[in-house]
Amino acid sequence: MESLRTTGVASVRELAERLQVSESTIRRDLIELDRNGELVRTYGGAAMSPRAVLDGSAQEPEEAEVPFDVVATRDQAMKEAIAEEAVKLVEDDSVVVLDIGTTPQAIARRLRGRPVTVITSSLAVLDELRHDEAVRLVMLGGVLRRNYQSLVGSLTEQALRQVSADLLFLSCTGVRPSGHVVDNMAVEAPLKQAMIETAAQVVLVAAETKFPGSGSLRVCPLSDIDVLITTGGADPDTLQLCREAGGKVILA
Numbered sequence: 722m723e724s725l726r727t728t729g730v731a732s733v734r735e736l737a738e739r740l741q742v743s744e745s746t747i748r749r750d751l752i753e754l755d756r757n758g759e760l761v762r763t764y765g766g767a768a769m770s771p772r773a774v775l776d777g778s779a780q781e782p783e784e785a786e787v788p789f790d791v792v793a794t795r796d797q798a799m800k801e802a803i804a805e806e807a808v809k810l811v812e813d814d815s816v817v818v819l820d821i822g823t824t825p826q827a828i829a830r831r832l833r834g835r836p837v838t839v840i841t842s843s844l845a846v847l848d849e850l851r852h853d854e855a856v857r858l859v860m861l862g863g864v865l866r867r868n869y870q871s872l873v874g875s876l877t878e879q880a881l882r883q884v885s886a887d888l889l890f891l892s893c894t895g896v897r898p899s900g901h902v903v904d905n906m907a908v909e910a911p912l913k914q915a916m917i918e919t920a921a922q923v924v925l926v927a928a929e930t931k932f933p934g935s936g937s938l939r940v941c942p943l944s945d946i947d948v949l950i951t952t953g954g955a956d957p958d959t960l961q962l963c964r965e966a967g968g969k970v971i972l973a
Contacts, residue, residue, distance in 0.1 A: 722759060725767060732766035763868040799928040799952045800824045802973035804831055806950050807890055807926055811837060815887040818916050819846050821871040821909070822892035824926045832856060840884055840919075842877050842912065844870040866908070873908045881915040889920035891946075895934025896927055896955075900943040900962045905936035913940045922947045929954035943968060 724739055725731055733751070737744045755762040804827035811817055811832065819825040819841040829849040832839060839850060842861040850856050861880040863872030891913060895903045902925060904910045917923055923945060927934075929952045943949075943959075944966040951960070952973050960970050 722754070725760060730763070730766065730768040735766070761868055763866065768868055796928050796930055799930070799973070800827050802952060803926050803928060803950050804828045806971050806973045807924065808832060810922075810924060810948065811835065811888060813837065816840065816885070818884065818886045818889040818920055819843060820890060820892045820913065820916060821845070821869065824892055824928070825890050828890055828926070840886060842872040844872070873912060877912055878915050881912070881919055884919040886920045887922065889916050889923050891916065891923055891925050891940075893925065893927055893931060893934070893940060894936040896925075896931050896943075896959055897933050898956065898959055898962075900959070900966065902927075902940045902943065902946070903934070903936035904938050904940050907938060910938040910940055917941055917945055924948040924950060926950050927955075928952050929956075932956040932959055942966070 724736060731739075733744050733747050736747045740747070751760065751762050751767050754760045755767070760767045800823055803824055807824075807828045808831040813836050816838045817832070817840070819829055819839055821841075821843040823845070825841070825843060826845040826849060829839065829841075829843075829846040833850065833853045834855045836855055838857040838859060839846065840859040840861065841847070842863060847858065847860060850858050861872055861877050863877035863880075864874040866873050891902075893902045893913070894905045897903060904913060917940075925946045925948070927949065932951070932955045943963045946963060946966070946968045948969045948971060949960070949963050950971045950973060955972075963970055
């Protein structure tokens with residue numbers, strides 16, 4: 722647990738090397754600690770539990786993955802406002818790719834009853850649209866990432882190569898003053914890049930707290946973004962960079 726607190730998230734291999742024990746020993750320990758609620762097992766490793774994140778006992782560096790149910794409670798009003806603006810860009814009968822994250826989930830909720838096709842690897846989006854007969858829902862395959870309710874991996878990337886979409890709603894963990902859109906999880910960055918290649922129009926949904934946010938893995942430059950939807954407190958210099966790169970900025 723002390724080792725995990727320094728990083729927030731770690732793989733079985735990393736923990737085995739750091740603690741000089743076998744990977745099978747680490748797996749058994751993670752199972753027991755997960756049962757006790759002290760951490761959350763993820764695909765190939767573990768993350769701090771929501772309880773540890775909420776009570777402040779865990780550090781949260783750029784590479785740390787906060788569980789989905791914790792992220793969902795943050796900046797909720799901003800995410801809802803962004804989602805309201807986002808759905809105005811969706812035309813009937815269009816094909817929409819929804820990234821993982823809580824803002825795309827809010828967008829999905831507002832697409833109920835619309836004659837559109839939604840393509841996603843997000844189980845949260847699935848939960849919003851699974852019973853809606855108006856929406857044609859296409860789930861990308863992949864390995865289940867329980868901690869963040871998504872499907873990831875090479876199967877997901879291969880599926881994205883078969884996709885052609887009108888619109889992508891892209892999420893991120895940070896927008897740097899340099900103009901780089903970044904993420905904090907290595908497993909997500911290549912999927913986001915593959916999503917960008919599928920869409921005729923890329924819409925970045927990022928609340929003001931994502932300026933500069935966190936993360937060190939480059940997803941794309943702002944020149945790849947056609948529309949940025951954010952909130953009023955976003956860094957004005959970064960917004961100007963987006964405009965100069967040819968993107969439209971919408972303040973929710």
